[in-house]
Amino acid sequence: MDLMNPSEMRHATLRISIPTNEMPGYYGFELFAASALGNYSVSSTLVVNITAVHELSFAHVAGDLLLPGQNTTSTVEVTSLSTADGDWNWQTSVDSGDCTVQLLELQSVIPFDSTIDVEMIIQAGVNTHVNDECDISLEGHLDSDNSVMEEFEFTVTIGQNWGLSMVLPTSIKLDVEQSESFNIAISNDGTEEDTISIIGIDSEGITFTNPEPVTLARGMSQYVAIVVLIDSSLVGDITLNFTMSSTNSGTGSVNESGIFEVKEFAELTMEGPADNRIVIVPGKNSSITLSISNEGTKDLDLSVSITGLPNGITTVKGMEQFSLEANETTQVELELLASSGIQPSTDSFTITFDGGWTSTQLTMDLQITDRYEVTIDSTEDRIVASPLEGSNLTIQVTNLGTSTETFVANIDNSQVSDWFTIGVNTLSVTLESG
Secondary structure, eight states, X not given: OOOOOTTOOOOOOOOOOOOTTOOOEEEEEEEEEEOSSSSOEEEEXXXXXXXXXXXXXXXXXXXXXXXXXXXXXXXXXXXXXXXSOEEEEEEEEEEESSEEEEESOSEEEEOTTOEEEXXXXXXXXXXXXXXXXXXXXXXXXXXXXXXXXXXXXXXXXXXXXXXXXXXXXXXXXXXXXXXXXXXXEEEEOSSSOEEEEEEEOOBTTEEXXXXXXXXEOTTOEEEEEEEEEEOTTOOEEEEEEXXXXXXXXXXXXXXXXXXXXXXXXXXXXXXXXXXXXXXXXXXXXXXXXXXXXXXXXXXXXXXXXXXXXXXXXXXXXXXXXXXXXXTOEEEEEEEEEEOTTOOOEEEEEEEEEEOSSOEEEEEEEEEEOOXXXXXXXXXXXXXXXXXXXXXXXXXXXXXXXXXXXXXXXXOOOTTSOTTOOOOOSOSEEEEOOO
16 A cells, blocks of 8 residues: 555556466456545556466486497486477587487477477498597577577497407318417408407317417408327217307307218238247248238228248238228238248348228248158068078168258067067268158
C-alpha cells in the first residue's frame, strides 16, 4: 500500500521468477490496483512468454578395440538438459591424430529429459601404432536457432593385437639317423613388431634342433629352418608337432601338426665265428655259420659272393640267394671243400651279402692245415709159415698226407700163439708226401 498525490505517476518494478523446470509457453498475470479511500479500482493482464532453454550433456562410450588400419564404432551418449524438445544437427572433426571419423546420422531429435546415442565410425590410419591418440570433436547446432551450439571433445587410443601363423611344408620325405632340414613359413599377423619363436616338440624317436627367435615387422613373413633327427625305429607317415609364440602373445601360442614321410632304409650286419676263421684239411669239407641281420626297415633280396679264395678251394653250400624281411635275422651255413692236392697255407677271403640298397661283408682267415694220413697195403692177405724156414710178407706203406712224415711200425701179435715169432726188417720209415 502506498499514498499517491492527485495526478501523480510512479513506476514500479515487477519481478517474475520462473522455476528451472518450467515448460516454455505463454503465461498470463492479472495486475490489480484500487483506492483505499474511494470506490475506484483498475486491472490489467500481463502476458509473459517463457522460451525454451537448450542444454546438453555428453558421455563417450568407447567401441571395440581400435587397431591400426581398422575401424570401430564409437558412441556418444547425449542427454537433454533442455526444457523442450530439440532438433539437433551434428558434425564431427578430428582435431589431432591419424584418424578419420564419419557420423552414421547427421540429425537427431532429442526429447527433453531423455538420452540418445550418436554413433560414428572411427578409422585408424595404416601407419598408426599402439598408444597413438586421436582427438575428436562432436559439435551440435539447434536446428531452430543455429546460434545455439553444444560441443564435446573426446580421445580414442590405438590398441594392439597379436597374431601368428605358420605354413608347414608338404610332400617332405625324411631319412633316418641323420639331421634333416626343412623350411617353415612364419608370419606376424599382429599389429606391431614382434619377436617370434617356433619350436618342434620332441617325442619318442624324434629330436628337434630349433632355430633362434626371429623379429618380424607387422604383416611380414619369413622362412625358418627346422632341423630334425629321426630314429631308425620309425618308418612311414609320422606326425610332427610345432608350437609358435611371441613376445606380444604372452601365454598364448599357435599349434600346428603336419604329416611327414620317413623313408625306408636298408642296413645289413653279419657276424661270423668268434675267431673269425675257418680251418680246412686238404681233401675235406669244413663249414661255419654266419648270422645275417636286416636291421633296416626295408625288405631285401640278398645275393652272395666270395672273393679271395685260393685255387683248390670251392664252395659247396651257402651261395644261394634268399630274402630277408625288415628286422629279421637268419643263419647261413658256409661250407668249403679243399682239393686233396692243395698245400697247407694261411690266406683270407671276403664274403659279401648284397641287397641292392645296402650290403655287408666279412673278411675271414682261411687256414689250410696239413693232412695226416697213411695207408698200409699188401698184395697178399695171409702168410704161410713153416718150422723149416721163415716166410716173408711185403707191406706197402703210403704217405697220403701233405708233408714228409716218419711212421713207426707197431705190431700187435696178441692174437698169435706162442709157436710163431713175428718180426719186421725196420721199425720206422720216413716218407715224403705221396
